[in-house]
Amino acid sequence: MVTVNLGMLHYVIDHVYGAFMHRTKISPPFFSRGWGGSKLELLERLINQLFPDVEGQIWPPNLIQPMWKTVWESKNACLREGVFRTPCDEQLLNALPPESHYARVAFLTPKFVSPQNMACVVHLAGTGDHTFERRLRLGGPLLKENIATMVLESPFYGQRRPVLQRGAKLLCVSDLLLLGRATIEEARSLLHWLDSEAGFGKMGVCGLSMGQYILLLLLHF
Structure with a gap:
C-alpha cells in the first residue's frame, strides 16, 4: 500500500506551479505599472496622507447605511448582502478606481436571536480572496455559538476590481496602500454600524494573510 504525504505533495505542486508561471510569464507580475507615480516623493506624500498619526483619528467614524438584500434563509440562519458607498474622504475616494467606490459585504446571522444576545466578527480578505464563500464557511460553525459573520x-x-487588473495582481504599489487604508475605513464604519444601528453588544475583527496585516493596522486607528 502506497501512502502519500499530502502536505509535501501540496508543497511540491505549489513550487512547480510557481516556477512554471514565473518562467513562462503567462501571468502578469504584481505592480507591473510601477510605483503609481512619476516620482518617489509622490509615494511618500501618499503614505503620509493615507496613514496619519493616531491622534488625528476620530471615533465614531462616518456612519454608513448599507442597502440589504436577502440571499437565502434557512430554519436557523439568514444570509444577506449589502452595498454601501465607501466612507473614505474625498481625497482618498478620488484616488480609488471607480469600481471600488462602493463596498460590498455579506452578513450571516443566526435567526431568532437578538443582536444584544449575540456577537459579530468582521472577516477581512486575504490576498487573492475575491469572493465571500471562503470566509462564510469559517463563519458557519460560529452560528451555533450565536456569533454572526460579516x-x-x-x-x-x-466586483470592486479595476477593469485592467488581472486577478489579485495589483497594477501599482500605491494600489496596495489605497486598498489597506480604504479597508480600514470601511471596517471601522462597519463596526460603528453594528454597534449604533444593529445593536450588537460584542464585536470583533479577524483576518488571514493580508487581512491579518490590515487588522493590525486597524487596531491603531
Missing part, C-alpha cells in the same frame, strides 16, 4: 469585499478585489 464579510467585507476589499477594494481592488471581486
Whole structure:
C-alpha cells in the first residue's frame, strides 16, 4: 500500500506551479505599472496622507447605511448582502478606481436571536480572496455559538476590481496602500454600524494573510 504525504505533495505542486508561471510569464507580475507615480516623493506624500498619526483619528467614524438584500434563509440562519458607498474622504475616494467606490459585504446571522444576545466578527480578505464563500464557511460553525459573520469585499478585489487588473495582481504599489487604508475605513464604519444601528453588544475583527496585516493596522486607528 502506497501512502502519500499530502502536505509535501501540496508543497511540491505549489513550487512547480510557481516556477512554471514565473518562467513562462503567462501571468502578469504584481505592480507591473510601477510605483503609481512619476516620482518617489509622490509615494511618500501618499503614505503620509493615507496613514496619519493616531491622534488625528476620530471615533465614531462616518456612519454608513448599507442597502440589504436577502440571499437565502434557512430554519436557523439568514444570509444577506449589502452595498454601501465607501466612507473614505474625498481625497482618498478620488484616488480609488471607480469600481471600488462602493463596498460590498455579506452578513450571516443566526435567526431568532437578538443582536444584544449575540456577537459579530468582521472577516477581512486575504490576498487573492475575491469572493465571500471562503470566509462564510469559517463563519458557519460560529452560528451555533450565536456569533454572526460579516464579510467585507476589499477594494481592488471581486466586483470592486479595476477593469485592467488581472486577478489579485495589483497594477501599482500605491494600489496596495489605497486598498489597506480604504479597508480600514470601511471596517471601522462597519463596526460603528453594528454597534449604533444593529445593536450588537460584542464585536470583533479577524483576518488571514493580508487581512491579518490590515487588522493590525486597524487596531491603531
